[in-house]
Amino acid sequence: MTVPRSTLRLQLHKDFTLDDAAALVDYFASLGVSHAYVSPITTATAGSTHGYDVVDYTRINPELGGEDALRRFVEKLRAHDMGLIVDIVPNHMGVGGSENAWWQDILEWGRHAAHARFFDVDWHSPDPALRGKVLAPFLGASYGDELQGGKIKLEYRADEGRFVIAYYSHAFPVCPVDYPAVFQEAPELAQRFAGLTTQPADQPRAADARTALITIAGTEGGQAAIEAILAAHSSDTPAGRDRLHRLLERQHYRLAWWRTAADEVNWRRFFDVSTLGGVRVERPEVFEASHALIFRLFTEGLIDGVRVDHVDGLAEPREYCQRLRARLEELSAARPEALRHGNGHTYFVVEKILGRGEPLRRDWQVDGTTGYDFMNDVGALLHDPAGAEPLAALWAELTGKSANFADEALSARRKILAENLAAELDRVTRALHRIARDAQNTRDFTFTSIRRVVAELVVHFPVYRIYPLGSVRSAEDERFFSQALDAACATLPRADHVVLDQVAQWLGGKLPDEAPQEARVERGRDRAAERSRDRDRNHAQAQGQAQAGQNAQQPSSGSQRRAAQTLFSQLTSPVAAKAVEDTACYRYGRLISRNEVGADPGEFALSVADFHAGNKERFAAFPHAMLCTATHDHKRGEDVRARIAALSEIPDEWAATLRQWSTLNTPLRRGANGGLAETGDINDWAPGPAAEAMLYQTLVGCWPLTLAPDDEAGVHELAERVAQWQLKALREAKLRTSWFAPDEAYEQACKDFLFDIVSPQRRNGFLQELSAFVARLGPLGAVNSFQQTLLRLTAPGVPDLYQGTELWDFSLVDPDNRRPVDFDLRRKWLAEIEEKGAPSEQIGNWRDGRVKLAVVRRALALRKHCESLFAQGEYIPLEVTGEQAGHVIAYARHAGSAFAVVVATRLAAPLLDADADLPLVAAERWGDTAIVLPEALHSRALFDWLSPNAPKAEGAQLLVRDALGAMPVALLVEEGVPRP
Incomplete structure (x- = not known):
């Protein structure tokens, strides 16, 4: 099997296993798809519903049925002449709990662990308390409170001969080097661990000592000794707490409150998720270890293609994709003869968010993206451009917020960078500061000034990231980098411009020893003449300084510069994702049908001509890219978006309806702390005008066409689903509540408002009006859905169906879009x-x-x-x-x-x-x-x-x-x- 004709995405988990999928293969075949396309199959955190928190790359998840179930599934697929594409997660692993053996290894042995270089850890933190340690921000409250409260305990694992620090589901290993100190009550046990170091040569001896400990601890005397040791480290007494604390201070990790991660984490996370640790897949040994299972399954003919998750999180996406392509094509010759491709080509797509006008780089050697770009194009095509201005004006009038999404996005970017990813910003700054210190004429660039300019570049960055080649930005990179550079220049004080220009060079500009001084890339053509002259003067000064310090700068012109570029790119990506998709898209509500992953809500509509142009470009460059309109990550189902998009065609009617509903439900508004609101102040009632307006759009979009307003059970079930969406939306917006600091009184008031407006006694009031409006809008939404469906199935590329969306998809954000089908x-x-x-x-x-x-x-x-x-x-x-x-x-x-x-x-x-x-x-x-x-x-x-x-x-x-x-x-x- 070569390129798929079409795919069907399945979300596997313990309640929908590989055997469950196998039982449906005949249905998938009758539907007409050529390939099943499944979420990650490697072992994930127990109970994971998505599989992206991989804890073991080497085994198929036993909760999915393990390898035997995979073979049964593939056997069924082959019987129907179908193939299998699997999702792989090279960027990160789950590091919460105690299931990840690689992560446990570095917690136990620190920088000398066999897997120390598998994770992207900064072992040289400027914080003395973290030097040579890993921050473990997994405590539910402050360290002192949890220690004194007896939540942190020393435990002995009899079957492993191992001591661990237990905290709920977490188990942090105690380094064997510290066992002699632990064994003060049992010196005879301590002897077996005496003289151990963390050096790799000593680690096998520690394993042998633990084996002996298992035997000794099984005796009556050994059990008594272990019990005495645990009692001596009990937090029930001040002496025990002090001893436990001193033991913890000697470990290769520092237990900390989860809130410390944003400011102090010293390892790369997936976005701001502190239970997902970044993997250094750019290292050959890590690449091979993390892909060994996938390569074996591919060689044996059990899988036919791969989808790579979050490619922009990798240090070098281009090099990774090229390496993966080469390995797959090399292995294809060893596949079963019936499955070999004539040209050795294997289907391989990447999850990549593309900005408008941003191309997927052809030198990556992939077949395309997973389809967010198409979803954005077809979604925008459904909107009437005539509705853009009146709906934006309506939003501004109702909420007092800006009519422009860009303003909301910029504010969100600043918030995310300052509050969620401050540690990552510091890490980029440190890398650049080290480069500055290496040159005589930039050594006075302070950490703080560099941090200011990096922050401005990041918050104004128009795409996820750039991809320098040989440490130099390409012309394509320069197009986007210049936009951020110009905006940063306009925002920063003039005194910082010389630092800004030097940082821009370190981040991929050509240094004086790499090109003639006059060969600088022209930037900011539209800036005022005075600013341009100032900029040129500062830029010339920075180049002069770099030239004068060229000899001193030689060490940083290679690896240090590349490291800084990587860290910068691994910061712009999560800032874009968290600020735009996970914050601003929950704050701005002109029409939430445009607030989707991979979309820019500021771009309201797309013309037919532009849609055609996008398809022609895709056909020319990536004719086999995936085409999707629904995913496991979408914020609302494809038919919810299609129906809400229809409001763009009737902006005046929608404006009148929205005002009418708001007036109708005013008596049900809640005070911020519960109870009915007493004033009209925007801050004194829940949910507030912005959240209320988006709530009405959501109800319009997801109301089932077959639901009657007097169906109490059906309405209640829908309200429960919408309440779940509403809670996530409010927290993601990070305005009056958040995941970081939830305001439960406000959240409950919002939920009470929702259930009040859809309560049975409203069936002749708001519920009747809502149902009638959906009945009026339903045919328009269906026309949009038909259009969207057929275009996806016939445009250049490989159409992808998300599970269950072959019927109307009125789902909301996860976990709603992962409900049983x-x-x-x-x-x-x-x-x-x-x-x-x-x-x-x-x-x-x-x-x-x-x-x-x-x-x-x-x-x-x-x-x-x-x-x-x-x-x-x-x-x-x-x-x-x-x-x-x-x-x-x-x-x-x-x-x-x-x-x-x-x-x-x-x-x-x-x-x-x-x-x-x-x-x-x-x-x-x-x-x-x-x-x-x-x-x-x-x-x-x-x-x-x-x-x-x-x-x-x-x-x-x-x-x-x-x-x-x-x-x-x-x-x-x-x-x-x-x-x-």
Whole structure:
């Protein structure tokens, strides 16, 4: 199997195992997908629902059934001629608890541990208390409180002959070097550990001593000695606490309150998650150790491709991808003969967030991204640009906040950098400060001044990161770096500009010994002349200083400079993710359908021409990239976004509705500390205007089309789900509450408000209005959903379905989007659909989602029937003419003599009646609107793969009323392509 025709993403965990997936393979095959695409299968933290907290790269997770279950799953897939793609996590591992043997090794032996260089630890912290130690920020309260409260204990593991410091589910090993001090009550035991050091040569002796300890401790006298030792370290007495504390102070870790991590952590985390530690996969031995299982499974033919998680967290994404590509192609020759690819190519995609205009680098040698860029494009396409300004003005009026998302994002970036990632900022600054100290003429650049300029560069960085090659920024890097540099220059005081320019050079600019002095990259063309002159003067001064100190700077021109660039890039990525996706997107609510992973809410809409351009670029550069519209990380389901996007088409009606609902529910507003609000002050009531406005959008977006307002059980179930979303949204916004410092009274007041407005007694008030509004908006949302679904299934790339989204996807942010999927219902409906024929047969009961399932199944069938057409066929945007041309998108796929024409209704509000019962524009409303077909299809009869329609082109023109008479979308093929 080579490039997938299509994939179906499955989230595996203990309640949905590999055997559970195997039982569904026949359904997946009937649906038409060619590859199952599963979340990480390596061993994760016990109970993990996502698998990204890997604790053991060398074993398939026993909670998923282990390797035997994987083999059973693959056997089922092969029987249906299907393949398997697995998600791998090279960037980080789970380090909470005590399940990660590699992490436990460095806790036990420190910098001399066998795995010390597997994790990205700064063993040379400027903090004396952390020098040679790892910060362990896993305590629920301050160290002193937990120690005195008896929560931190010395325990003996009889089966391992090992002492550990126990704290709830955590177990921190005691270094064997300290066992003699522990054994003061049992000197005969201490002798076996006497003279040990942390040096690697001594570590096997420690293992032998522990083996002997297991035997001795099993005797009656040994048990008594162990009990005496534990009693001597008990926190029940001041002497015991003091002794336990002194023992802890000698370890290679420092136990600390979890809140210290943001300021003091001395190892790289995944974003700001202190239970996920960064892995140094750039080291060859780490690469091999962390990929050994995947390479074996690939060689044996159990997996066919990989999806790499969070590639931007790696030190060198380019080099990592190239290395992984080389190893996979090398191993492909050893795969079972039936699975070998003729060209040795293995499918390999990366999770990468791309900014608008940012290309995925071709020299990475990957097949593309996992599809966030497509999700952003098609999501923006669903929005009416005419709604942007009135909805932004409405948001500003209701909330008193800025109408511009960029303002909210900048504020969030500053907050995240200052409060969540301060330790990481310090680490970048230290790396640059060391470089400065190595040169005579930059040695007076202070740590604080460097920190200021780095902070400004980071908060203004327009993309996740850059990728210098040979320590020098490429032209593509420079385009984005210059934006941050110009913004930082405009923000910083003039006195810092010389430091800023020097830092910019260290972060990938060409140093004087690498290029002529006059060959500087031109930046800030649009700045005022005076600022430009000041900038040039400062830049020249910095270059002069660097030239004068060139000899002194030689040691830092290589490894130190690369290290600083890596640390900088590993900071800009999490700041962007945490500030934009996980903070600003929960603060700004013009339309939350644009507040999605990989999207810029400041970019409201995308034109058809720009959408076509994006598809053509993807086809030229990465024709096999994934195309997704829902993921395990999405903030709201694909059909929730599609329905909310429809509000852009009716901004005035939505504004009136929003004001009306807010007025209607004003008596139910809660005071910040509970009870009904007594004033209208923005800070005196819950949830507050911004959270209230986003709550109404959420209810509109996720309200099931089949839910009646008098269905008390159904409404309550929905309210519970929305409450879960609301809690996460409020905490992620980090305004009046947060994960770091939750305001539980405010959160409860917000929940009470939600349950009040949807309580049974409101069924003739707000609930009735909400249900009626959704009924009005539902057909518009469905038109958007049909468009989004068909474009994903036919555009250049590999369409990816997220589990369960073959029916309407009204899910919210995780864990809601990871709820159990009713595959039995889907299997049943799919069988009925296959009997009834075309998807158009299901349009009458569109509210239950069967018609979407039918479209997915039929489009995937065509992809299988005309595989080369969609895998290699060129993408041809088609011109639409006539009075309603703005409400249609059309394109063709073409390979050889084969064509497929895709037509979809868009922005349908002016064409649908207010009381429309179907998401279908009446044929007469299209008037003379027509699609201009390629010459090869002139005057040809076409057959719709989704309906019985057989529209015939009149010369070059295909009338839309003929193409879209039965469905809001059409997938047309020429005569001769048999219908399923």
